[in-house]
Amino acid sequence: MYIKTDPSEATQIDPLEMPALCPGAMAASTPWVASPDHQTSCGFPGELVDNWKEKAIEKMGELLTKYRSLKVYLDSCVKCGACTDKCHYFLGTGDPKNMPVARQDLLRKVYRRHFTLAGKWFPSLVGAEDLTEEVLNDWYSYFHQCSQCRRCSVFCPYGIDTAEISMAGREILDHIGKGQKYCNEIIGKVHTIGNNLGLRPNALRSTLEGLEEDIEDDTGVPVKLPLDQKGADILLVTPSADFFAEPHIDGLIGYAKVFHAAGASWTISSYASEAANFGMFIGSYENMRQISLRIRQAALDLGVKRIIFGECGHAWRVAYSFLNTLAGPFDFLDPRYPVPQHICEYTWDLIEQGKLQFDKSKNDHIRLTFHDSCNVARATRMGDKPGGQFEIPRAILRTVCNHYFDMPADTIKEATFCCGGGGGLLTDELMDLRKKGASPRMKALQTVQQEHGVTHMAAICAICKTQFSKVMPDHGFERDSILSVHQLVSNAIILEAPQDDD
Amino acid sequence: MGYQWNGQEIAADEEGYLTDLSQWNPELALLIAEDEKVNMTDDHWEVVNFLREYYDEYQIAPAIRVLTKALKKKLGEEKSTNKYLYDLFPYGPAKQACKIAGLPKPTGCV
Numbered sequence: 001m002y003i004k005t006d007p008s009e010a011t012q013i014d015p016l017e018m019p020a021l022c023p024g025a026m027a028a029s030t031p032w033v034a035s036p037d038h039q040t041s042c043g044f045p046g047e048l049v050d051n052w053k054e055k056a057i058e059k060m061g062e063l064l065t066k067y068r069s070l071k072v073y074l075d076s077c078v079k080c081g082a083c084t085d086k087c088h089y090f091l092g093t094g095d096p097k098n099m100p101v102a103r104q105d106l107l108r109k110v111y112r113r114h115f116t117l118a119g120k121w122f123p124s125l126v127g128a129e130d131l132t133e134e135v136l137n138d139w140y141s142y143f144h145q146c147s148q149c150r151r152c153s154v155f156c157p158y159g160i161d162t163a164e165i166s167m168a169g170r171e172i173l174d175h176i177g178k179g180q181k182y183c184n185e186i187i188g189k190v191h192t193i194g195n196n197l198g199l200r201p202n203a204l205r206s207t208l209e210g211l212e213e214d215i216e217d218d219t220g221v222p223v224k225l226p227l228d229q230k231g232a233d234i235l236l237v238t239p240s241a242d243f244f245a246e247p248h249i250d251g252l253i254g255y256a257k258v259f260h261a262a263g264a265s266w267t268i269s270s271y272a273s274e275a276a277n278f279g280m281f282i283g284s285y286e287n288m289r290q291i292s293l294r295i296r297q298a299a300l301d302l303g304v305k306r307i308i309f310g311e312c313g314h315a316w317r318v319a320y321s322f323l324n325t326l327a328g329p330f331d332f333l334d335p336r337y338p339v340p341q342h343i344c345e346y347t348w349d350l351i352e353q354g355k356l357q358f359d360k361s362k363n364d365h366i367r368l369t370f371h372d373s374c375n376v377a378r379a380t381r382m383g384d385k386p387g388g389q390f391e392i393p394r395a396i397l398r399t400v401c402n403h404y405f406d407m408p409a410d411t412i413k414e415a416t417f418c419c420g421g422g423g424g425l426l427t428d429e430l431m432d433l434r435k436k437g438a439s440p441r442m443k444a445l446q447t448v449q450q451e452h453g454v455t456h457m458a459a460i461c462a463i464c465k466t467q468f469s470k471v472m473p474d475h476g477f478e479r480d481s482i483l484s485v486h487q488l489v490s491n492a493i494i495l496e497a498p499q500d501d502d
Numbered sequence: 503m504g505y506q507w508n509g510q511e512i513a514a515d516e517e518g519y520l521t522d523l524s525q526w527n528p529e530l531a532l533l534i535a536e537d538e539k540v541n542m543t544d545d546h547w548e549v550v551n552f553l554r555e556y557y558d559e560y561q562i563a564p565a566i567r568v569l570t571k572a573l574k575k576k577l578g579e580e581k582s583t584n585k586y587l588y589d590l591f592p593y594g595p596a597k598q599a600c601k602i603a604g605l606p607k608p609t610g611c612v
Contacts, residue, residue, distance in 0.1 A: 181516075185609060241610055241611040
């Protein structure tokens, strides 16, 4: 446990505090169901099919054959209980079905009934159950109370990955016609327009031109944000929230300043104007592949040599872990660079080479901590050393900011808490769940607020940034206390003013 | 969900966003605003009207930064901060103001 420097001054705050059990507390928490249009745009039946029970079992059988891991996870749980108090949604709601083991069991009990000998013959002895409407409703409710952050799997002695189980649950739901509106509407927009927002090329161009004006007004330096520039060296793929929301857009400005300072040739693509890949949230390989192929296509069309991803948590997981399988081979890119690279790797590399100059005092009004986004922390790496995904963002922050403090060790790095809005749950109708799920992270933040006077938190994920700007005001912070990592870079970077020709 | 306006049933989605954008009119906007507990003043209308103009051209709501910049040009420094927008539309200028303006909800990680 975290040792407080002066217990007399600090209120006792324990981010890991075990809640009182409230069975059924969150049973009514369900996201809006996808409309027939949203469903069909992702290749799923428009509404709940008549023979949904048979179809669901059939799909489960298919997934068990396709993903060996799923079968191992469903078979290997010994009910040791190590995961029970590791989920932020359980800690925030006290609903026992949000204990990772119990959430897994919603699928496991049906698996046992249909796919194990003991479950077929002696269901009640082995916790096997039929798929009833009640079970189906539980699936819909509780598989949308898992943000697929995988904190529980860090503590599971067998490494059971609850995220994969909730992805399988959602995939089955999609295939019987009961998908979730938020994810499926967004995926449809990526397929047709190229990004989650539905931002068309003319709107994107206008937004980027506006940012160029703002940066020049602010710094006197003509920093460009090129769009669809053929022959550029670098394709930047970033979440479309970076073109729209705060503080995301300040991070985008930071990337542009870094590219400018490095003298790099780079471009954004209007065709692949989205880093996020919601296909992963719904466990759909096919949707994930189609979204990834847009990036490949854009890289080919623009003739770039490198692909760099902006600040987006699960995008980096898909990019780092799956991009080559989904959309490779990328043998047409420059083999001297990793495929793909993270913007933090790119910036840190330049810092190490001494190519960027900073005035750290520009961030002196900020006392900072860093929130490790779950997908970056537990499913990826950065750089060429283990733990680079933790150290590189922190190294950048320490380079640009004088006052940096980590939150308690059991709430960061591989033990980080989800922001409460990940995994396709960042939707308004789930606000109650989101607020409750954010509470462990908020408590951890309050400990460093009390002990070190921390005023701001930085993150490298679009979802985290939006979620925190929504929930932080409930915990005594301003809405703009959540920052993009490259926003801090942007504040401190020294850009060379252009030579005056006159 | 939907709105009763002028003896007609105006269709909306689960969250109250109009499903047919062409059905929007200023009176309906007042009705939506009432549901949102937003008391529409001239300042609110400045925002709503800008959103609609921007949408006409780009088929999407503007980034918050684009909105604040436009307001700054027109109304000055004071009426162009994020805080000012949140004071007008407490649930968030993008989502709540879009709903009142009869525009679709911005989707994604926003």
